Amino acid sequence: MNKEGKMWRHRMITWVSLVAAVAFAASAFAADPAAVMKNRKTVSFNGEEFPALAHLPPPPILPDLKQRVGPDGYPEKDSKGMPKLDDPIVKLGYIMFFDQRFSGDGSVSCATCHVPKEGWGLSSAISRGYPGTSHWRNSQTIVNSAYLGKLFWAGDSLELGQQGEDANTGLSGNAKTDMVEERLRQVPEYVRMFKEVFGTQWPILKDAWRAMGAFERVMNDENTPFDRYMRGDKTALAPKQIKGMELFQGKAGCIQCHNGPMLTDEKYYNTGIPHNKEFDKDPLIQFSARWQYYRKGVGEHVFRKAKFDTGLYSNTHVEEHLGLQRTAPLRHLVYSAPYMHNGTFDTLEDVVEFYNKGGGPDPVLRDFGFSTKTKRLKPLNLTKEEKEALVAFLESTSGKEIILPDPKIPDDGVFPGAIAKFGKLAPEKFIEKEKKKE
Amino acid sequence: MRNNRRFATLVAGLAVAVVALAGGLAVGGPPSPPPLAPLPELKPQRPEEVELGKLLFFDNRTSGDADIRCSQCHDPRKGWADGLALSDGYPGTKYFRNTKTILNVAYSDLLYWDGRMDGGKGDLDSQVRDALTESYWHAMDGRIMLQRWKQVPDYVQRFKAVYNAEPDFELTLKTVSAFMRSLVSKNVPFDTYLKGDQHAISEQAKQGLALFQGKAGCIQCHNGAYLSDQKPHALGVPENPYVFLTPKRHTSYRAVLRNLGVPNRMKWLEDVGHFAVSKDRQDIGKFITPTLREVSRTAPYMHNGMLTTLDDVVEFYNKGGGSHPNKDLLIRPLGLSPSEKAALVAFLKTLSGDEVIPPDLDRLMDQKKLPAYATYDWLKVEN
Numbered sequence: 001m002n003k004e005g006k007m008w009r010h011r012m013i014t015w016v017s018l019v020a021a022v023a024f025a026a027s028a029f030a031a032d033p034a035a036v037m038k039n040r041k042t043v044s045f046n047g048e049e050f051p052a053l054a055h056l057p058p059p060p061i062l063p064d065l066k067q068r069v070g071p072d073g074y075p076e077k078d079s080k081g082m083p084k085l086d087d088p089i090v091k092l093g094y095i096m097f098f099d100q101r102f103s104g105d106g107s108v109s110c111a112t113c114h115v116p117k118e119g120w121g122l123s124s125a126i127s128r129g130y131p132g133t134s135h136w137r138n139s140q141t142i143v144n145s146a147y148l149g150k151l152f153w154a155g156d157s158l159e160l161g162q163q164g165e166d167a168n169t170g171l172s173g174n175a176k177t178d179m180v181e182e183r184l185r186q187v188p189e190y191v192r193m194f195k196e197v198f199g200t201q202w203p204i205l206k207d208a209w210r211a212m213g214a215f216e217r218v219m220n221d222e223n224t225p226f227d228r229y230m231r232g233d234k235t236a237l238a239p240k241q242i243k244g245m246e247l248f249q250g251k252a253g254c255i256q257c258h259n260g261p262m263l264t265d266e267k268y269y270n271t272g273i274p275h276n277k278e279f280d281k282d283p284l285i286q287f288s289a290r291w292q293y294y295r296k297g298v299g300e301h302v303f304r305k306a307k308f309d310t311g312l313y314s315n316t317h318v319e320e321h322l323g324l325q326r327t328a329p330l331r332h333l334v335y336s337a338p339y340m341h342n343g344t345f346d347t348l349e350d351v352v353e354f355y356n357k358g359g360g361p362d363p364v365l366r367d368f369g370f371s372t373k374t375k376r377l378k379p380l381n382l383t384k385e386e387k388e389a390l391v392a393f394l395e396s397t398s399g400k401e402i403i404l405p406d407p408k409i410p411d412d413g414v415f416p417g418a419i420a421k422f423g424k425l426a427p428e429k430f431i432e433k434e435k436k437k438e
Numbered sequence: 439m440r441n442n443r444r445f446a447t448l449v450a451g452l453a454v455a456v457v458a459l460a461g462g463l464a465v466g467g468p469p470s471p472p473p474l475a476p477l478p479e480l481k482p483q484r485p486e487e488v489e490l491g492k493l494l495f496f497d498n499r500t501s502g503d504a505d506i507r508c509s510q511c512h513d514p515r516k517g518w519a520d521g522l523a524l525s526d527g528y529p530g531t532k533y534f535r536n537t538k539t540i541l542n543v544a545y546s547d548l549l550y551w552d553g554r555m556d557g558g559k560g561d562l563d564s565q566v567r568d569a570l571t572e573s574y575w576h577a578m579d580g581r582i583m584l585q586r587w588k589q590v591p592d593y594v595q596r597f598k599a600v601y602n603a604e605p606d607f608e609l610t611l612k613t614v615s616a617f618m619r620s621l622v623s624k625n626v627p628f629d630t631y632l633k634g635d636q637h638a639i640s641e642q643a644k645q646g647l648a649l650f651q652g653k654a655g656c657i658q659c660h661n662g663a664y665l666s667d668q669k670p671h672a673l674g675v676p677e678n679p680y681v682f683l684t685p686k687r688h689t690s691y692r693a694v695l696r697n698l699g700v701p702n703r704m705k706w707l708e709d710v711g712h713f714a715v716s717k718d719r720q721d722i723g724k725f726i727t728p729t730l731r732e733v734s735r736t737a738p739y740m741h742n743g744m745l746t747t748l749d750d751v752v753e754f755y756n757k758g759g760g761s762h763p764n765k766d767l768l769i770r771p772l773g774l775s776p777s778e779k780a781a782l783v784a785f786l787k788t789l790s791g792d793e794v795i796p797p798d799l800d801r802l803m804d805q806k807k808l809p810a811y812a813t814y815d816w817l818k819v820e821n
Contacts, residue, residue: 186686
């Protein structure tokens, strides 16, 4: 590097550090998610600077959300290290997370695809969708989602409340505001809780998403061996894991995209992830995937030909964004297999092997004749031991499995005025159809 | 002479005034209702369009969770209604009104009990859209549905043959509404009678017809070929308490009021009817006069199914209806004798023709026999 280049780099680092420091200072006062995620330290790789790996800071809490945190800024845990759910807004969000009223036909809740015992994601490659449809991507864990600035694989939503609303409609929940909001108002326990938390006479659906976001913000896995190590406990990682971390930041070059406390830069790349063969077998996945591209207004020239997940392009409609997915965070991985946006890899070993080969062939090139694949991927020539060390390191970013009891879902009630007017009659009995189903 | 002339002018003037007054009265008086008539012929339809619409009408994949189809509530074996007091609605919901028959819908001006949609004489496609997409019925995203059809090679072929196009949401509406327009009563005894066959209906029914147009006054609202003036009226039918005591029904009711922009939806504990459409308080409790065609097949009756049999309905009118502040002045006690009531019922039964049943109903009722999804070679077949 010549003198001028060094000078420039020096200035750049100073400038970046200064901005980061200011941002960090600001974050102490206003919990701006972006500011919190800014990192003071950087590491260099191939002459480029990247945010250093770090332990998880306290999660950003929305300034307008009355959500409790402990004295250290983290949401409190119980004696078993599980998230405490006694904050009224968190409790409300937690109950609703499991409530099937939030889907069109009352058969699906958030917990249907974010299953507590499957790492709060889903263990199938492709997430299940609403009955009669399928999803077309892998279900991501909600654990640590508080720290993400971009949600969904292509970053469609920027905030947990909005993410819930987006997932609720379409092929996950197929629900509509009119019905879901009225359903909430029919539940006396919800009416009481919403009044307590939000001060409204009747539940408002927007507030339901905010409460669910509050619940998700306590679902953090911040006491992992990796975090303890980064906080200074040098015994928290085994030597093999430490070697894996060195490879991660060195020879394997993972740090180029997987950096900062969440081990993601939240930017978008095409790595040539292979086609998932599930797509060849299931007509529901086929039409649901087409629906996704169609509803996002992908132009016809792209719609007809794209036989891969168009990713960021479906939001931006910029051709260079075809096939780009947001870098996945590398936390809680032990519980959240399978991996990649289409769940095509079952194990971390598969993932490491994929990158060892320099990623896969570019589906954009296949379908459109030009490539959007990232130039950062090259064959790594990792030895067997090195691959094992990388996997061992990737396992260190998972702490305890988070298991919570299923909440009791409150019942529908009759409006007091209706009982006063019509009296208490025996419940309506009928419906041949329901009998048939039983 | 002058005086005489003045007198003559005065007389002439008075005469003009009297004539004008009389004429005015005649213009302002109650117009005689349109006479009963046989159903007129409809424009011929394209059989292949009706056929595709029929398949989709019976296809569960027209609903969000692929669990219900139009025929779930419009069952050919139940007069194209469902035989329930209150309709079921989409799984996970319950509806709050009675299912109407869709037979002869081609002749209707307005649809739904509150008249919020155009009937078959107008934009029936929009009614199909409403039934498919609203959360209390099919809860279907039209864009998912069209991708479902593209997954069914048989439907792809049929859309191509009928419309020379790929499956499409708007074309789905068009083809289903074409099928609905094809559902017309056949060999209706009353129509045969009107066309001149004196033996098509019994003497008792003829007596009922006379009452219908006379003493009972039914014709004031049930008139024309469709036997409905298709206007809103309040009769004071008692509320069905289960609309408000069954939480899922009350929920759907408020969802509809919300969609129609009705104020104070949390407070209504009565069915506001046409008010939800017009927002005119005089329309509270008013419902669009239903057709009486095929009426003997579509019990129970009224917007909320509160009357179980035709005898109950006749008795209800005989007593002068129920009570409601907006009750129509036309509804008054009738003083009908038991034999007169029986005659009216006998007449009402002549309004049903042959049962309209698709010849391939058994196949249509079995989802497995409908055109199936294909699994395409994903990487090779264009989207």
